[in-house]
Amino acid sequence: MLKHRxxxxxxxxxxxxxxxxxxxxWFSLLIAAAALTGTYEFYHMANFDRRExxxxxxxxxxxxxxxxxxxRNPDVLPIVITAAMLISLIWLLLRPxxxxxxxxxxxxxxxxxxVGWMLSYxxxxxxxxxxxxxxxxAMLTTFANDTGAFFIGRAxxxxxxxxxxxxxxxxxxAIGGLVSAILAAIVIALVFTLISPFTFKYWQIILLGxxxxxxxxxxxxxxxxxxxxxxxxxxxxLLPGHGGxxxxxxxxxxx
Numbered sequence: 001m002l003k004h005r006x007x008x009x010x011x012x013x014x015x016x017x018x019x020x021x022x023x024x025x026w027f028s029l030l031i032a033a034a035a036l037t038g039t040y041e042f043y044h045m046a047n048f049d050r051r052e053x054x055x056x057x058x059x060x061x062x063x064x065x066x067x068x069x070x071x072r073n074p075d076v077l078p079i080v081i082t083a084a085m086l087i088s089l090i091w092l093l094l095r096p097x098x099x100x101x102x103x104x105x106x107x108x109x110x111x112x113x114x115v116g117w118m119l120s121y122x123x124x125x126x127x128x129x130x131x132x133x134x135x136x137x138a139m140l141t142t143f144a145n146d147t148g149a150f151f152i153g154r155a156x157x158x159x160x161x162x163x164x165x166x167x168x169x170x171x172x173x174a175i176g177g178l179v180s181a182i183l184a185a186i187v188i189a190l191v192f193t194l195i196s197p198f199t200f201k202y203w204q205i206i207l208l209g210x211x212x213x214x215x216x217x218x219x220x221x222x223x224x225x226x227x228x229x230x231x232x233x234x235x236x237x238l239l240p241g242h243g244g245x246x247x248x249x250x251x252x253x254x255x
Contacts, residue, residue, distance in 0.1 A: 004240035012239070013143065020126070020135050027126055027135075028067065035066040035116045037238065037245040038253075042111040045230040057088055058108040062116030069123040084112070115246070118253045133192050138212060141185045142255050145213045146220075148180025149173040166224035178213040185209030212255055219254030223247070 019030040039062040043055055061084040068077050088108055092101045126135050153173020161169040189205045192198035223246055227235065236244025 008239050016139065017136075020132060020139070023126065023132065028070065028123055031119055031122050032063060032066050034245055034249055035062050035119045038115040038119070038235075038249055039111050041235040041244045041246050042115055042226075043107065045227065045232050045235060046107045046111070047230075054088065054091065054104060054108050057084065057091070058112050061108075062112040065112060065116035066120045066123070068117075068120050069127060085109075115253065119249070122252070130196075130198065133196060133198055137185060137188050137192070137208070138255055139252065140188055141181050141209055141212045142216045142251050144184030145177040145181035145216045146251055149177030149217070152176025152180075162221055162224075165221055165228060169221070169224070174217055177217060178210065181213035181216070182206055182209035185212065215254040216251035219251045222254070223250035 016030065019026040036059055039059055040055075043058060061080070064080045064084075068080070071077055088105055092105055095101065122135065122139075125131055125138065128134060149169075150173070153168070153170045153176060156172040156176070157170030159171040160167065161171050161174050185205050185208055186202070189198065189200050193200075223235070227233065234243030235246035238244050239248055
């Protein structure tokens with residue numbers, strides 16, 4: 001499993017770095033693909049993926065939400081949200097089965113918001129001035145947190161962090177992820193100063209590394225809670241050694 005995890009990272013991380021570097025349309029396509037796949041995995045975990053009309057509506061809405069930073073007219077996003085709400089609720093009236101109607105509707109809405117809407121912020125971040133550097137800083141710091149937490153947790157982990165949610169996570173791993181994130185943020189920021197006009201103060205980068213680690217680990221715990229509620233170990237098997245897209249992007253959703 002560890003070998004597969006390393007190979008997947010060795011292939012995937014350079015592709016992500018290139019997509020960030022070249023920007024649109026490649027970065028938007030990457031995030032949109034992650035949003036669609038992650039939303040499908042969300043519905044699959046909820047045993048919702050066989051309800052085809054609602055599934056297609058949810059996936060379409062997730063795609064519309066994740067690409068919302070590209071809308072030039074600010075009125076488009078409210079229209080998209082309103083249309084999705086109306087169409088999905090009217091569809092409930094047309095279904096022959098009334099059992100769990102709003103339960104299924106809620107899963108549709110939550111999946112699109114949790115994955116599609118949250119990941120749209122990466123496109124917002126890339127669109128800022130110096131957006132490429134900010135995306136690199138946030139994403140690579142997140143990867144450093146996940147890597148540090150994984151390896152230090154495996155090597156030194158003894159005290160359970162949240163045994164009722166994720167028995168494998170430990171305080172040692174969480175601290176290892178935090179330290180790794182802060183160190184990575186400092187190193188990445190220093191590299192940026194050598195290749196581009198990127199100014200910062202050390203306390204700002206340390207604080208940013210701390211916050212990235214905090215929210216990355218919160219995002220990881222939320223997805224662990226979701227999987228525990230759904231009775232699954234992984235969200236999917238698309239990424240060997242990592243599981244599904246949500247298993248890899250759960251931290252990025254919060255960050």
